[in-house]
Amino acid sequence: MNPGQFPDKWGRFGQFGGKYAPEVLMPALEELETAYLALKEDPAFLSELDRHLKDFVGRPSPLYFAERLTQKCAGAKIYLKREDLNHTGAHKINNSLGQVLVARHMGKRRIIAETGAGQHGVATAAAAAKFDMECVIYMGRVDMERQAPNVQRMHLLGATVVPVESGSRTLKDAINEAIRDWVTNIGETHYVFGSALGPHPYPRIVRDFQKIIGEETERQMLEKESRLPDCLIACVGGGSNAMGMFYNFLDKPSVKMIGVEAGGHGVLTGMHAARFSGGTLGVLHGAKSYVLQTPQGQIAETHSISAGLDYANVGPEHAMYRDLGRIRYTSATDAEALDAFGKLSRWEGIIPALESAHAVAEALRLAPTLPKDALLVVNLSGRGDKDMATVLAAMEEVKRTSARMSEGAGKAGESVPEMPRV
Amino acid sequence: MSSNRIDSAFAKLKQAKKRAFIPYLAAGVPGSDETVEIVLELERLGADIVELGYPFSDPMADGVVNQTAANRALELGVDADAYFAMVEKIRKRSQIPLIVFSYLNPIFKLGLDAFARRAKAAGMDGMLLVDMPVEESLDLQAVCKRENLSLIFLVAPTTTAERLGKVLEGGSGFLYYISRTGITGEQNSFQKDFAGKVAAIKNASSLPVVVGFGISTPDHVRTVCGLVDGVVVGSALVRRTLEKKPFAEMLKDITALAAPLIAPTKEAWN
Numbered sequence: 001m002n003p004g005q006f007p008d009k010w011g012r013f014g015q016f017g018g019k020y021a022p023e024v025l026m027p028a029l030e031e032l033e034t035a036y037l038a039l040k041e042d043p044a045f046l047s048e049l050d051r052h053l054k055d056f057v058g059r060p061s062p063l064y065f066a067e068r069l070t071q072k073c074a075g076a077k078i079y080l081k082r083e084d085l086n087h088t089g090a091h092k093i094n095n096s097l098g099q100v101l102v103a104r105h106m107g108k109r110r111i112i113a114e115t116g117a118g119q120h121g122v123a124t125a126a127a128a129a130k131f132d133m134e135c136v137i138y139m140g141r142v143d144m145e146r147q148a149p150n151v152q153r154m155h156l157l158g159a160t161v162v163p164v165e166s167g168s169r170t171l172k173d174a175i176n177e178a179i180r181d182w183v184t185n186i187g188e189t190h191y192v193f194g195s196a197l198g199p200h201p202y203p204r205i206v207r208d209f210q211k212i213i214g215e216e217t218e219r220q221m222l223e224k225e226s227r228l229p230d231c232l233i234a235c236v237g238g239g240s241n242a243m244g245m246f247y248n249f250l251d252k253p254s255v256k257m258i259g260v261e262a263g264g265h266g267v268l269t270g271m272h273a274a275r276f277s278g279g280t281l282g283v284l285h286g287a288k289s290y291v292l293q294t295p296q297g298q299i300a301e302t303h304s305i306s307a308g309l310d311y312a313n314v315g316p317e318h319a320m321y322r323d324l325g326r327i328r329y330t331s332a333t334d335a336e337a338l339d340a341f342g343k344l345s346r347w348e349g350i351i352p353a354l355e356s357a358h359a360v361a362e363a364l365r366l367a368p369t370l371p372k373d374a375l376l377v378v379n380l381s382g383r384g385d386k387d388m389a390t391v392l393a394a395m396e397e398v399k400r401t402s403a404r405m406s407e408g409a410g411k412a413g414e415s416v417p418e419m420p421r422v
Numbered sequence: 423m424s425s426n427r428i429d430s431a432f433a434k435l436k437q438a439k440k441r442a443f444i445p446y447l448a449a450g451v452p453g454s455d456e457t458v459e460i461v462l463e464l465e466r467l468g469a470d471i472v473e474l475g476y477p478f479s480d481p482m483a484d485g486v487v488n489q490t491a492a493n494r495a496l497e498l499g500v501d502a503d504a505y506f507a508m509v510e511k512i513r514k515r516s517q518i519p520l521i522v523f524s525y526l527n528p529i530f531k532l533g534l535d536a537f538a539r540r541a542k543a544a545g546m547d548g549m550l551l552v553d554m555p556v557e558e559s560l561d562l563q564a565v566c567k568r569e570n571l572s573l574i575f576l577v578a579p580t581t582t583a584e585r586l587g588k589v590l591e592g593g594s595g596f597l598y599y600i601s602r603t604g605i606t607g608e609q610n611s612f613q614k615d616f617a618g619k620v621a622a623i624k625n626a627s628s629l630p631v632v633v634g635f636g637i638s639t640p641d642h643v644r645t646v647c648g649l650v651d652g653v654v655v656g657s658a659l660v661r662r663t664l665e666k667k668p669f670a671e672m673l674k675d676i677t678a679l680a681a682p683l684i685a686p687t688k689e690a691w692n
Contacts, residue, residue: 010557020526020553022483024578024603026585166489172480179482184604186580283527284480286553296501297531298479 001324003250006317011200014323016316020283021199024183032190033201035106040208045105052097056130057087059094059212063220063377068347069363076370078363079229080350080380081217083241088123088153090353090382091213091241096123096192098209100131103190110134110185113192114178116143116171116237117308117355118150119382120194125159127192135159138177140169143307150386168301171237171311175285195238196315199286203316210244217377218248225375231256231366234379235358236329237273237308239315241381246327256328258366259318260358262304263331271303274331275314276322284313290322305334305390306354308382332361338394340364341384353382354390427519427547428572428595431470432630432651441687442596442652443643444632445680446473446523448491449508450500451663452672458511460663463673465518468684473550473654476505476524483552485607487657490664502532506544513545521548521574521595538565548572548595556585556592563592572596579603579619586626596630598654599623601637601646607657609636612645620649637683644686655683 006013021029039045053059062082070078083091100111111128112135115121121137128135137154141163144151154161167173175198182191193202196210214232221229232249234242236259249255264272272278275290282291284299292300292312304310321327332340340360345351352360356379363378370376384391425433435442445464449457461472477495481488509520522529522541529537529551541549548571554562556575566573572595577586580603589597599620602613624631633646634654646653662675 018558019555020558021555022552022578023555023576023585023589024483024580024600026555026557027578027580027582166486167480176480176482180485180605183483186603280531283530283553285482291527293527293531295531297528298477298496299527 001251003247006320007200007204011204013203013317013320016287016289016319017200017203018288019200020286020288022183024186025199028186029199029201031106036102036201036205039102039105045101049098049101052101053094053212057093057097058085060216060220061085063217063224065224066348069344070367072347073364073367075367075372076230076374076376077372078367079221079375079377081213081245081377083213083379083381084350084352084356084383088119088126089385090119090123091210091244092120092123092194093126094212094244095194095206095209095240096120096127099190099192099205100124100127100133103192104131104133106190108188108190110136110189111192112136112138112178112181112189113194114138114171114174115194116174116310117306117353118143118147118154118386119308119353121159121161122150122153122157124192124194125154125157128159129157136181137161138164138174138181140164140171140174142169143171143174146390147307147386148389170307172299179285195240196243196317197238197285197287197313203287206240207243207247207317210240211247213241213244213379214246214248217245221375221377227375228252228255229375229377230254231258231374232377232379233258233260233359233362233366235260235309235355235381236314236318237262237311237355238313239318241379243315243317245379250321250326257326258362259327259329260362261329261331262306262309262358263333263336264303264305266333267331272331273302273304273310273312275312276329277331279314287313287316289316289319290314305337305394306358308353308355309358330362332358334394336361338391341391350380351384352380353384354387356381357384426570426572427517428471431519432596435470435651439690439692441647441691442470442630442632443468443684443687444471444473444634444652444654445469445659446475446634446654446656447663448475448477448488448495448660449505450477450495450498451491451660452669453498454504454508456669457508459673460676461512461518462516463677464680465516467677467680468688469518469680470652471519471521473521473523473656474509476522476528478525478528481525483605485605485657487661487664488606491660494664502537502540506540509544509546519547520545521550522546523550524552526551526554534562534565538569538571542569542571546571548574550574550576550598552576556589559592566594574598576600577623579613579615583626586623590628593629596632596651597623597627599631599633599650600635601633602635604635606635608638612642617649624650640682640686643683647686647689647691653687655680
C-alpha cells in the first residue's frame with residue numbers, strides 16, 4: 001500500500017477522519033487546505049521552513065544509543081530519538097513552526113491553539129513570538145495546575161493563556177474553547193491544531209510537519225547501523241509524535257511499530273485514555289475515529305497522569321493503521337510510566353516527559369524479549385521538566401501507599417516503582 | 423420529498439404574510455414535564471416551530487448558556503428515551519413542528535438510521551446537527567428523505583456562494599442563517615454587513631430562510647422579519663429555564679420575554 005494516498009480528498013483515512021466542523025469553519029478549512037497544498041510544493045516556503053527547523057528548532061535531533069538502558073534490559077539495542085532536545089522541549093515545535101509559517105503566508109495576524117501538557121502551547125507561543133503574531137492559548141484549569149512551568153513559559157513568550165473551566169477542564173475542553181474562539185474570530189485568526197486530529201486538513205498537515213522525525217531516524221540509523229530499525233515505539237495521545245515517527249516507515253514492512261496509549265489506573269478500571277481498548281467509533285472535534293464515550297454517545301471523562309495523553313479521541317490515521325494491523329497499539333499505566341520516568345532519569349541522565357515515559361515503559365517491557373541484535377527506537381517526544389510537580393506528588397502517594405501496604409504485610413513494599421531520588 | 427409539518431407551516435405563514443417564530447429549548451431543562459409545558463405555552467403565544475436541543479457533552483459551537491443547559495440536561499438524565507418521551511407528550515397535545523437540534527456524535531452513536539426512525543415515530547419533523555456539514559451528510563440525507571424528516575443546515579456569514587449551492591441541494595425545510603460568526607448567545611447588535619448578506623442568501627435560496635444566533639430584542643426580530651422568513655430565539659429563552667425559581671414564575675418570565683419577540687413576526691409582512 002502507498003501511505004501517501006491517504007487522506008483522500010475528503011480527508012478520509014479509510015472510514016476514519018473527515019471534516020465534521022460547524023459551517024462557520026468550513027470555508028476556513030478549505031482556505032487552509034488550498035494554501036497548504038500550494039505552499040508544500042513551493043521551494044521558497046520549504047527552504048524557509050528548513051532554515052528555521054535547523055537554526056530555530058535545532059534539527060536534526062540526535063538519534064542516541066541508550067547504552068545503559070540497553071544493558072539493563074539485556075535485549076534489543078535501544079535508541080532514543082531525541083525530540084526532547086528540540087527548542088521548547090518537544091516535537092510540538094515542528095508543527096507549530098510549520099503552521100505559523102503557513103498562517104503568515106495566508107495573511108493571518110492572530111494565532112490560537114489548545115494545549116494539554118503545555119508543550120504545544122509553549123511551541124506555538126514561541127513560533128508566534130518569533131514572527132510577531134498575537135497568540136492566545138486555551139488550557140484546561142486542571143492542566144494549568146499540573147503543568148504550571150509551561151504556563152509561565154507561555155506568559156514569558158508573550159502569549160495570553162486562557163484558563164478553561166468547562167467540563168473536565170483538560171485538553172478536550174481546551175479544544176472546545178479554542179474552536180469557540182475560532183468560529184468567533186475566523187477572519188484574522190489561524191487555529192494551530194496541535195495533534196494529528198481535528199477536521200481535515202489538520203491530521204494531514206500535522207503529520208506532514210512531523211514526518212521529519214521518521215525521515216531523520218531512517219537516515220541516522222543507516223549511518224549508525226547500516227540498516228533499518230526493527231521496531232519503533234511512540235506514545236499516542238492525539239498521535240502526532242507517533243505518526244511523525246511512523247509515517248516514513250509505513251511502506252517498509254520489516255519495520256514494526258507500536259503506539260502506546262495512556263493506561264491511567266489500568267484499562268479495566270475505566271480510568272484511562274486508551275481509545276483502542278475502550279473506545280468505539282465516534283466523531284469528536286471534527287474527526288471520526290475511536291472515541292471514549294458512553295453508550296449514549298456522550299464523551300467520557302478520561303484519566304492519565306500525563307496531560308498530553310489525557311484525551312478521548314485518537315488521530316484518524318492511527319485508527320486506520322490499527323484496523324489494518326500495520327501498527328500495534330498497547331497501553332502503559334500511570335505507575336508504569338512513572339517507573340520508566342525514574343529509570344530513564346537515573347540510567348541515562350535524561351528526564352523524559354511523562355507522555356514519552358509511556359513509550360519508554362513499553363521499551364522496558366519489550367526489549368528484554370528481543371535478541372541482542374534487534375534495533376529498537378523510542379521516540380522521546382519531550383522532556384520532563386514540566387512534570388516535576390506531578391511526579392513528586394505521585395512519589396508521595398506511592399510512599400504513602402507502600403507504607404500502608406508494608407504495615408499490612410509486615411514487609412517493605414519491594415514492588416514499588418523505581419523512583420528518582422530526591 | 424413530500425411535504426411535512428415544517429413545509430406546511432411556512433406555506434401557511436407565507437399565505438398569511440407572517441414570519442416564523444422559532445424558539446430553541448434545551449429539552450429536559452428545567453425538567454421533562456416543564457419542557458412540555460413551555461413548548462405548549464410558546465405555541466399558545468404564537469411560536470410556529472420548536473427546536474428541541476438534544477444534549478451533547480461537548481457542544482463546541484455553543485456559548486456558556488447553552489453549554490450549561492446541555493450539562494444540566496445530562497445531569498437530569500436526558501437520554502434518547504427521555505427525549506422521545508417528551509416529544510410524544512407534546513405530540514399528544516399539539517401539532518407544532520418539532521426539530522432535533524444537536525451535534526453529530528450522540529446521534530451517530532445511536533445510529534443515524536435508528537435515531538431518525540425513532541424521531542419520526544415520536545412525531546418529529548426535522549433534524550439539525552451543528553457539526554455535520556452538507557458534504558458529510560449523504561447518509562443522513564438518505565435517511566431523512568426516507569423518514570420524511572427535513573434536514574436543516576446552518577449557513578454562516580463565511581459561507582461562499584459555491585457552498586450555499588451545495589447546502590441548498592442537500593438541505594430541506596429551511597435554511598438557518600447564523601447572524602454572525604461566533605457561538606450561540608445574546609448580542610446587542612448585528613454585524614454591519616448583516617442586511618446585505620441576508621438579502622443575498624434569501625435571494626439565492628429556494629428554501630425559506632430564518633435567522634438565529636443572538637436574537638434577543640423586538641428590534642432584532644423586526645429587522646430580521648423585514649429581510650427573511652423567520653427568526654430563531656435560543657439563548658435568551660434557555661437562560662430563563664436555567665434560573666432557580668418556581669416553575670410558575672419561570673413560565674411567566676418566559677412569556678414576558680417571548681410575547682414581545684413574537685409580536686413583530688405576526689405583523690403584516692410582504
